[in-house]
Amino acid sequence: MKKQYRIxxxxEFQYTFKKxxxxxxxxxxxYYREKEDQCHFRIGLSxxxxxxxxxxRNRIKRCLRQSFHxxxxxxxxxxxxVIIARNPTRNMNCGEIKKSLSHLLYKEGLLKNTRNKTSLR
Known part of the structure:
Protein backbone atom coordinates (compact mmCIF):
# COMPACT_ATOMS: atom_id res chain seq x y z
CA MET A 1 0.00 0.00 0.00
CA LYS A 2 1.38 3.40 -0.96
CA LYS A 3 2.35 5.81 1.79
CA GLN A 4 -0.25 8.31 0.66
CA TYR A 5 -2.96 5.73 1.36
CA ARG A 6 -1.92 5.14 4.98
CA ILE A 7 -2.80 6.76 8.28
CA GLU A 12 -4.95 11.19 12.87
CA PHE A 13 -6.19 7.95 14.43
CA GLN A 14 -7.55 9.80 17.47
CA TYR A 15 -9.24 12.47 15.34
CA THR A 16 -10.95 9.76 13.28
CA PHE A 17 -12.10 8.00 16.46
CA LYS A 18 -13.49 11.21 17.99
CA LYS A 19 -14.97 12.97 14.96
CA TYR A 31 -14.26 4.23 11.97
CA TYR A 32 -14.43 6.66 9.08
CA ARG A 33 -14.63 10.36 8.40
CA GLU A 34 -14.86 12.38 5.25
CA LYS A 35 -11.98 14.64 4.25
CA GLU A 36 -12.86 16.97 1.40
CA ASP A 37 -9.28 18.12 0.81
CA GLN A 38 -7.87 14.74 -0.26
CA CYS A 39 -8.42 12.99 -3.56
CA HIS A 40 -8.05 9.40 -2.33
CA PHE A 41 -8.97 7.34 0.70
CA ARG A 42 -6.51 6.52 3.47
CA ILE A 43 -6.57 3.54 5.81
CA GLY A 44 -5.23 2.81 9.26
CA LEU A 45 -5.08 -0.70 10.68
CA SER A 46 -5.18 -1.72 14.32
CA ARG A 57 -1.41 -9.97 13.96
CA ASN A 58 0.78 -9.41 10.90
CA ARG A 59 -1.14 -12.04 8.92
CA ILE A 60 -4.41 -10.27 9.68
CA LYS A 61 -2.93 -6.90 8.68
CA ARG A 62 -1.62 -8.39 5.43
CA CYS A 63 -5.06 -9.78 4.66
CA LEU A 64 -6.71 -6.43 5.39
CA ARG A 65 -4.21 -4.55 3.21
CA GLN A 66 -4.71 -7.06 0.40
CA SER A 67 -8.48 -6.70 0.71
CA PHE A 68 -8.20 -2.92 0.44
CA HIS A 69 -5.90 -3.30 -2.54
CA VAL A 82 -9.58 3.02 10.44
CA ILE A 83 -10.10 -0.73 10.79
CA ILE A 84 -9.88 -2.47 14.15
CA ALA A 85 -9.72 -6.26 14.07
CA ARG A 86 -11.64 -8.19 16.70
CA ASN A 87 -10.84 -11.60 18.15
CA PRO A 88 -12.79 -13.77 15.63
CA THR A 89 -10.53 -12.60 12.78
CA ARG A 90 -7.77 -14.89 14.04
CA ASN A 91 -9.76 -17.91 12.81
CA MET A 92 -10.60 -16.41 9.41
CA ASN A 93 -8.77 -16.76 6.14
CA CYS A 94 -8.10 -13.81 3.82
CA GLY A 95 -11.19 -14.45 1.72
CA GLU A 96 -13.45 -14.34 4.76
CA ILE A 97 -11.78 -11.16 6.02
CA LYS A 98 -12.30 -9.52 2.62
CA LYS A 99 -15.95 -10.55 2.59
CA SER A 100 -16.49 -9.13 6.08
CA LEU A 101 -14.71 -5.89 5.18
CA SER A 102 -16.60 -5.40 1.93
CA HIS A 103 -19.88 -6.06 3.74
CA LEU A 104 -19.11 -3.30 6.26
CA LEU A 105 -18.03 -0.87 3.55
CA TYR A 106 -21.20 -1.63 1.59
CA LYS A 107 -23.45 -1.15 4.61
CA GLU A 108 -21.90 2.23 5.35
CA GLY A 109 -22.04 3.39 1.74
CA LEU A 110 -18.27 3.70 1.34
CA LEU A 111 -18.23 1.77 -1.92
CA LYS A 112 -18.77 3.73 -5.15
CA ASN A 113 -21.40 1.47 -6.65
CA THR A 114 -23.66 1.32 -3.59
CA ARG A 115 -26.75 3.26 -2.80
CA ASN A 116 -26.70 6.17 -0.40
CA LYS A 117 -26.17 5.11 3.21
CA THR A 118 -29.43 6.64 4.35
CA SER A 119 -31.44 4.55 1.90
CA LEU A 120 -30.11 1.35 3.50
CA ARG A 121 -31.56 2.13 6.90
Whole structure:
Protein backbone atom coordinates (compact mmCIF):
# COMPACT_ATOMS: atom_id res chain seq x y z
CA MET A 1 0.00 0.00 0.00
CA LYS A 2 1.38 3.40 -0.96
CA LYS A 3 2.35 5.81 1.79
CA GLN A 4 -0.25 8.31 0.66
CA TYR A 5 -2.96 5.73 1.36
CA ARG A 6 -1.92 5.14 4.98
CA ILE A 7 -2.80 6.76 8.28
CA UNK A 8 0.26 6.56 10.51
CA UNK A 9 0.09 9.41 13.02
CA UNK A 10 -1.58 8.81 16.37
CA UNK A 11 -3.28 12.22 16.13
CA GLU A 12 -4.95 11.19 12.87
CA PHE A 13 -6.19 7.95 14.43
CA GLN A 14 -7.55 9.80 17.47
CA TYR A 15 -9.24 12.47 15.34
CA THR A 16 -10.95 9.76 13.28
CA PHE A 17 -12.10 8.00 16.46
CA LYS A 18 -13.49 11.21 17.99
CA LYS A 19 -14.97 12.97 14.96
CA UNK A 20 -15.79 10.03 12.69
CA UNK A 21 -18.60 7.55 12.40
CA UNK A 22 -18.32 3.92 13.42
CA UNK A 23 -19.86 0.67 12.33
CA UNK A 24 -19.05 -2.88 13.35
CA UNK A 25 -19.75 -6.54 12.91
CA UNK A 26 -18.38 -9.44 14.93
CA UNK A 27 -15.02 -9.45 13.18
CA UNK A 28 -14.17 -5.81 12.42
CA UNK A 29 -14.87 -2.27 13.58
CA UNK A 30 -14.70 0.58 11.07
CA TYR A 31 -14.26 4.23 11.97
CA TYR A 32 -14.43 6.66 9.08
CA ARG A 33 -14.63 10.36 8.40
CA GLU A 34 -14.86 12.38 5.25
CA LYS A 35 -11.98 14.64 4.25
CA GLU A 36 -12.86 16.97 1.40
CA ASP A 37 -9.28 18.12 0.81
CA GLN A 38 -7.87 14.74 -0.26
CA CYS A 39 -8.42 12.99 -3.56
CA HIS A 40 -8.05 9.40 -2.33
CA PHE A 41 -8.97 7.34 0.70
CA ARG A 42 -6.51 6.52 3.47
CA ILE A 43 -6.57 3.54 5.81
CA GLY A 44 -5.23 2.81 9.26
CA LEU A 45 -5.08 -0.70 10.68
CA SER A 46 -5.18 -1.72 14.32
CA UNK A 47 -4.79 -5.29 15.52
CA UNK A 48 -4.42 -5.57 19.28
CA UNK A 49 -2.25 -7.96 21.24
CA UNK A 50 -5.33 -9.85 22.45
CA UNK A 51 -5.70 -11.23 18.92
CA UNK A 52 -2.53 -13.30 19.11
CA UNK A 53 1.20 -13.20 18.69
CA UNK A 54 3.03 -10.98 16.20
CA UNK A 55 2.80 -13.56 13.42
CA UNK A 56 -0.98 -13.75 13.74
CA ARG A 57 -1.41 -9.97 13.96
CA ASN A 58 0.78 -9.41 10.90
CA ARG A 59 -1.14 -12.04 8.92
CA ILE A 60 -4.41 -10.27 9.68
CA LYS A 61 -2.93 -6.90 8.68
CA ARG A 62 -1.62 -8.39 5.43
CA CYS A 63 -5.06 -9.78 4.66
CA LEU A 64 -6.71 -6.43 5.39
CA ARG A 65 -4.21 -4.55 3.21
CA GLN A 66 -4.71 -7.06 0.40
CA SER A 67 -8.48 -6.70 0.71
CA PHE A 68 -8.20 -2.92 0.44
CA HIS A 69 -5.90 -3.30 -2.54
CA UNK A 70 -8.48 -5.48 -4.31
CA UNK A 71 -11.37 -3.18 -3.36
CA UNK A 72 -9.43 0.02 -4.15
CA UNK A 73 -11.27 0.89 -7.40
CA UNK A 74 -14.64 0.57 -5.64
CA UNK A 75 -13.92 2.62 -2.50
CA UNK A 76 -15.06 6.22 -2.49
CA UNK A 77 -12.24 8.77 -2.30
CA UNK A 78 -11.84 11.49 0.32
CA UNK A 79 -12.32 9.25 3.37
CA UNK A 80 -10.06 8.31 6.24
CA UNK A 81 -10.89 4.75 7.31
CA VAL A 82 -9.58 3.02 10.44
CA ILE A 83 -10.10 -0.73 10.79
CA ILE A 84 -9.88 -2.47 14.15
CA ALA A 85 -9.72 -6.26 14.07
CA ARG A 86 -11.64 -8.19 16.70
CA ASN A 87 -10.84 -11.60 18.15
CA PRO A 88 -12.79 -13.77 15.63
CA THR A 89 -10.53 -12.60 12.78
CA ARG A 90 -7.77 -14.89 14.04
CA ASN A 91 -9.76 -17.91 12.81
CA MET A 92 -10.60 -16.41 9.41
CA ASN A 93 -8.77 -16.76 6.14
CA CYS A 94 -8.10 -13.81 3.82
CA GLY A 95 -11.19 -14.45 1.72
CA GLU A 96 -13.45 -14.34 4.76
CA ILE A 97 -11.78 -11.16 6.02
CA LYS A 98 -12.30 -9.52 2.62
CA LYS A 99 -15.95 -10.55 2.59
CA SER A 100 -16.49 -9.13 6.08
CA LEU A 101 -14.71 -5.89 5.18
CA SER A 102 -16.60 -5.40 1.93
CA HIS A 103 -19.88 -6.06 3.74
CA LEU A 104 -19.11 -3.30 6.26
CA LEU A 105 -18.03 -0.87 3.55
CA TYR A 106 -21.20 -1.63 1.59
CA LYS A 107 -23.45 -1.15 4.61
CA GLU A 108 -21.90 2.23 5.35
CA GLY A 109 -22.04 3.39 1.74
CA LEU A 110 -18.27 3.70 1.34
CA LEU A 111 -18.23 1.77 -1.92
CA LYS A 112 -18.77 3.73 -5.15
CA ASN A 113 -21.40 1.47 -6.65
CA THR A 114 -23.66 1.32 -3.59
CA ARG A 115 -26.75 3.26 -2.80
CA ASN A 116 -26.70 6.17 -0.40
CA LYS A 117 -26.17 5.11 3.21
CA THR A 118 -29.43 6.64 4.35
CA SER A 119 -31.44 4.55 1.90
CA LEU A 120 -30.11 1.35 3.50
CA ARG A 121 -31.56 2.13 6.90
Missing amino acids: KQNE GHSFANRQLVI VGKKIGNAVM ELEPDIKPAYDI
